[in-house]
Amino acid sequence: MSRDPYDILGVTRNATQKEIRSAFRKLAKKLHPDLNPGDKNTEAKFKEISTAYELLGDSEKRARFDRGEIDMTGGEQAPRNFYREYASASSPGEPFRSGGGFAGFGDADDIFASFFSRRARAPGASPFHAPGRDRHFSMQIDFLDAVKGTKTKVELPEGPALDVQIPTGTRHGQTLRLRGKGEPGSGGGPAGDALISISVRPHRYFTRDGDDIRLELPITLREAVLGGKVRVPTPSGPVDLALPPNSSSGKVLRIRSRGVPRGNAGAGDVYVTLKIVLPDRPDDELASFMKRWASGTTQRPRKDMEG
Amino acid sequence: MDDHEFCHRLKIEVTELELWIQEGWLAPQIHEDQRCFHDVDLARARLILDLTHEIGVNEAGIDVIMDLLDQLYGLRMITRDLISAVGNEDTAVRVRIRTTLEKHLASR
Numbered sequence: 001m002s003r004d005p006y007d008i009l010g011v012t013r014n015a016t017q018k019e020i021r022s023a024f025r026k027l028a029k030k031l032h033p034d035l036n037p038g039d040k041n042t043e044a045k046f047k048e049i050s051t052a053y054e055l056l057g058d059s060e061k062r063a064r065f066d067r068g069e070i071d072m073t074g075g076e077q078a079p080r081n082f083y084r085e086y087a088s089a090s091s092p093g094e095p096f097r098s099g100g101g102f103a104g105f106g107d108a109d110d111i112f113a114s115f116f117s118r119r120a121r122a123p124g125a126s127p128f129h130a131p132g133r134d135r136h137f138s139m140q141i142d143f144l145d146a147v148k149g150t151k152t153k154v155e156l157p158e159g160p161a162l163d164v165q166i167p168t169g170t171r172h173g174q175t176l177r178l179r180g181k182g183e184p185g186s187g188g189g190p191a192g193d194a195l196i197s198i199s200v201r202p203h204r205y206f207t208r209d210g211d212d213i214r215l216e217l218p219i220t221l222r223e224a225v226l227g228g229k230v231r232v233p234t235p236s237g238p239v240d241l242a243l244p245p246n247s248s249s250g251k252v253l254r255i256r257s258r259g260v261p262r263g264n265a266g267a268g269d270v271y272v273t274l275k276i277v278l279p280d281r282p283d284d285e286l287a288s289f290m291k292r293w294a295s296g297t298t299q300r301p302r303k304d305m306e307g
Numbered sequence: 308m309d310d311h312e313f314c315h316r317l318k319i320e321v322t323e324l325e326l327w328i329q330e331g332w333l334a335p336q337i338h339e340d341q342r343c344f345h346d347v348d349l350a351r352a353r354l355i356l357d358l359t360h361e362i363g364v365n366e367a368g369i370d371v372i373m374d375l376l377d378q379l380y381g382l383r384m385i386t387r388d389l390i391s392a393v394g395n396e397d398t399a400v401r402v403r404i405r406t407t408l409e410k411h412l413a414s415r
Binding site for chain 2: 024025028029032034035037038050053080081082083084085086087
């Protein structure tokens, strides 16, 4: 089994154990072979979700899977006979029988049998209708596309590509739902939804903290000592930041409302952490100044760590 | 198999088994005053376990589900017997029955 267990259960990689359990229960209700006596396909699907749940339902196994120590094949389900195999076999004296589900009867080429199988499937013509299943996909998007929102397409194994609107501020692990883009319903039932789980590629220097953006900004020693204007990249374009004189490495400056847009409620902030970078090569003039610089010998930046 | 082996294979307590039998969810054969479980009981018990443990159905729910499932499987069996009985008839009879069925369907 090579499919990703998270995809099989339709959950994101950072779903809670509770979300995983509820996703499994939802699928198990739909796919349990004994609850779908006529549908031959449910058995394989049920085994697949059971195997995925076996792995992800146990937080310890899940952690080992996330670290790549075990894979889906580690948890293959033992062969099992479902109740429907016995309940469908005619055995006289079987205690449980009370007197439909029409799908799955014999050869459909018989005039009579085909009537039933057709009834179970024919769209529109029958009183049976069921909504289509949801389809699950996952896609990767760029960091800035997730922050600013974009339009993109998902290529599908079959059928036309889906247009997907990535909303501004989309988070890693978020699932987008496209109504009616799942499997078609049967008997006039509504189509299922397409569920797209989004993973956001990391950015070279931006990181996301809720609606805020953080980055580390390298500055020169001169800029650190004297202050001045420095140009800072933000997701919505560069901003000139007034650096106060005497700024240490690690100092954090805030640029308001340049972070992740929050729809109509403004945007998060950008937090800039300064990082002083010395000259690429040792500088004689700087070194000789430092030797002469008296207060450089009296400063005690580690005094809190002493004693 | 007896009570003990049955419970052992399902990893359930005897009290749980007693409850299932009392509720009528399981009906093992009685052989010389001893309960005797077969593979069909095992499969049925696994379904009950799936419903309670995996799907999260409560006792009242199991009652309803098992009852409806028994009706469903019973009906399926009757329907299959009917199909097979009709299948043994002449083509003319089969076509006539089918035409009637289609009329019923159309009138709904």
